[in-house]
Amino acid sequence: MAHDERRLEVLRAIVQDFVSTNDPVGSKALAERHDLGVSPATIRNDMAVLEEQGYITQPHTSAGRVPTDKGYRLFVDRLSAVKPLSAAERRAIERFLDGAVDLHDVLGRTVRLLAQLTRQVAVVQYPTLSRSAVRHLEVVQVAASRLLLVLITDTGRVEQRVVDSPVEVDAGAVAELRALLNQAFAGVKLAEAGDKVPGLLDTAPQHLRGLVTTVSTTLMETLVEPSEDRLVIGGTANLAHGSALDFRGSVRPLLEALEEQVVVLRLMSEVDAGTVLVRIGEENAHEALTGASLVTVGYGSADRPLGGLGVVGPTRMDYPGNMAAVRAVARYVGHLLAES
Amino acid sequence: MAHDERRLEVLRAIVQDFVSTNDPVGSKALAERHDLGVSPATIRNDMAVLEEQGYITQPHTSAGRVPTDKGYRLFVDRLSAVKPLSAAERRAIERFLDGAVDLHDVLGRTVRLLAQLTRQVAVVQYPTLSRSAVRHLEVVQVAASRLLLVLITDTGRVEQRVVDSPVEVDAGAVAELRALLNQAFAGVKLAEAGDKVPGLLDTAPQHLRGLVTTVSTTLMETLVEPSEDRLVIGGTANLAHGSALDFRGSVRPLLEALEEQVVVLRLMSEVDAGTVLVRIGEENAHEALTGASLVTVGYGSADRPLGGLGVVGPTRMDYPGNMAAVRAVARYVGHLLAES
DNA sequence: GGCTGGCACTCGCACGAACAGAGTGCCAGG
């Protein structure tokens, strides 16, 4: 029926108006601002149906309607065309990200860019270690029985760990160890590095056995330890804007959850390069994120995403715009990290 | 005179009460809560004088008094004894910071700890490069004419830069280069590294001249570039608490300034290990920090501070408590980084 | 059958008056 068709159109109009004005939207205003071709009275009837179906709700008996989480969900799934970024925005992305000097810088710029583009809180995950490969391992002696292990990955990430050796080590042993480690691990995917350890222990000369064992253990901890999956967060100032109203009362729990990182990291782990994932309000299991929406996507080549990035904001957000921004930035960052 | 004596006592009482209650404090309440030994009427007279001298002010004609920035200043300089941390707090510091695995982890824990201890926004500066010394330089080949330069300092910091060589480089050259660089720079303070470049160029074998020149240039950029003086920020959730009232209207400018980092970094550059520096409200030149106070101190050994750390909060803060916390944490972090 | 204009109704909210409470400044007396 053209009936349902129009009703969805009404929902779309409600979402759009509410997102841009933050006021519950009434039938009269809707009829004026959109060419729906029908009168306010008809729109009222449609709205009554939409409300019954749970897509919209009215905060007070005599106020306009506001989309529910379910309404936003429908909007995102069926009603919103991802709007392409403007040429100016594309240029901004390039200008912003080019000239980054190292990984930290790339991610820092990315998060600032994303925050600025979307006016939301932006989140960028460090490239997951397990999916990168070892480019180089460096061993530096910092004391008689203490070594600093530095791991450099092909995504430009650098990890370091202090290793306390059970015995004193001399310079020659350090050089040997370095050669051994690089021979064993260079080019190996971190996820598969564990498999190489037995072979390494076999080939290690007798006098290095103990040392190699100790170092390997620490190395494995470094690789497996997920605590090192870090987040870069930016644009929290955007929360202070008008959002005190968007988030029932306080933004505090949200800020705490963001600083905690662990919640967001778990959500990030589900991303998939290429398809933008939107989580709306109550769909987020974690309590602090109720009332917030996340727009995330993976970056890196489609078959092996390196990490995730996205934005966090009130459910009342510009989904099409944010989805477009997140996708565009992810694509660009993916290229940037792939080539370096 | 015992006169002035008591007047200062009144100021101290006003600051203490106002900090803990956030209500303008009146003469009657003061007399009740503190043993000043005089009647409210007398206190009123003292308050009139204090107001005339600019230490306190009343927000409205018939409200209690509130300390001015000048009042807080006097309180901090003359009236507040730094209160020692409780044993539980000391234990918390140790428990929190021990077990950190690398520099990033140390600073991350530090900032969380400080935020938790003071219930303010905490800021920790990465150890300044120029005051550390080179522990090791690593050169890794990532493409025919592209090298990755990794600098490891004695404070555990790792910096990396990509260097594009004008000519293709072979593995032997990389090894030679590595040896040359380490011979020239190992143990050298970064601030003095520039002086070593000419000597390095002289001793470099002919076929490496060009490469060494390129690499040295990048290296110098890395060392001098202050953009890499980074901050770790935490506890921003504490701003969302009641502080909407403390900061006239909005915390937004403050959050923006914090993310900007540059303002805070400049303030941090003035720190001095050992003495806690307090900047109150209007004393901060930068506009966004008007209305905020900073409590900062340097960490590292007294003669050469590695960096600064501190907290940012409303002028209405517990100065003695925050000063104590900041100092204790700085001391602990200083030890931690010195020994590693 | 679906759309439209009209109408009565319901609330939230802004505005204004009245009020209570807190705090002050000043003065006269101890």
Next chain:
DNA sequence: CCTGGCACTCTGTTCGTGCGAGTGCCAGCC
């Protein structure tokens, strides 16, 4: 020099009222 008392000045709050926005429903129209 301190103290108790007193008149005065505000602010924040509470309560009523009127207005406007928006709704649901109904009868009529295409």
